Amino acid sequence: MAKGEGKGHRLIDLTGKRFVNWLVLSRAGTSKSGHPLWLCQCQCGSGIERTVIGDSLRNGLSKGCGCIHRQVSAQQVRLRHPDPWSEKPEYKLYQSAKFRAKRDGLPFSLDWKQIHIPTHCPVLGIELKTGDGKPTDASPTLDKLIPELGYTDDNVRVISFRANSIKRDASAEELRRVLRYVENALQPILLAA
Numbered sequence: 001m002a003k004g005e006g007k008g009h010r011l012i013d014l015t016g017k018r019f020v021n022w023l024v025l026s027r028a029g030t031s032k033s034g035h036p037l038w039l040c041q042c043q044c045g046s047g048i049e050r051t052v053i054g055d056s057l058r059n060g061l062s063k064g065c066g067c068i069h070r071q072v073s074a075q076q077v078r079l080r081h082p083d084p085w086s087e088k089p090e091y092k093l094y095q096s097a098k099f100r101a102k103r104d105g106l107p108f109s110l111d112w113k114q115i116h117i118p119t120h121c122p123v124l125g126i127e128l129k130t131g132d133g134k135p136t137d138a139s140p141t142l143d144k145l146i147p148e149l150g151y152t153d154d155n156v157r158v159i160s161f162r163a164n165s166i167k168r169d170a171s172a173e174e175l176r177r178v179l180r181y182v183e184n185a186l187q188p189i190l191l192a193a
């Protein structure tokens with residue numbers, strides 16, 4: 001038994017073993033406190049070699065050159081700072097359309113960068129306003145010209161939520177009838193005025 005390898009430190013050869021990102025290259029002597037040391041090389045691509053206590057390898061205290069910690073922090077940074085385009089109204093329209101397409105089994109091949117939100121609703125002429133997420137009549141929405149063709153670049157237009165609701169709730173024939181009724185009903189009033 002080598003000096004310092006007392007009870008509880010029976011030498012197990014770790015050479016060639018892998019502990020997360022550490023690959024054990026060779027034995028590297030014994031620490032002052034009597035713990036076997038191993039020369040390890042991190043397999044993350046950094047090529048960094050370091051002497052690590054065998055116990056730290058086995059109990060997972062040491063997993064690599066620091067790369068794993070760096071990976072985790074990079075993920076946390078991404079979570080805290082989502083890509084700036086995810087807040088763009090065009091991208092939000094895209095995302096909710098994607099969700100509805102999947103839910104309703106409709107074709108979906110939109111490129112969110114092709115979505116154009118005009119200043120005014122092309123149907124009602126009202127100014128479109130991208131609000132705080134709560135839909136209003138003036139919110140931009142994606143309208144499918146021919147609903148069953150789904151969300152493709154040439155089958156969607158951005159119109160107001162209000163116009164979209166009216167269109168969605170009524171057929172063309174119903175709209176014509178309502179229009180006729182409203183216009184006829186107003187006639188006597190207009191004449192009386």
Ligand SMILES: [Zn+2]
Pocket residue numbers: 021042043044045046048064065066067068
């Ligand atoms: Zn590493």
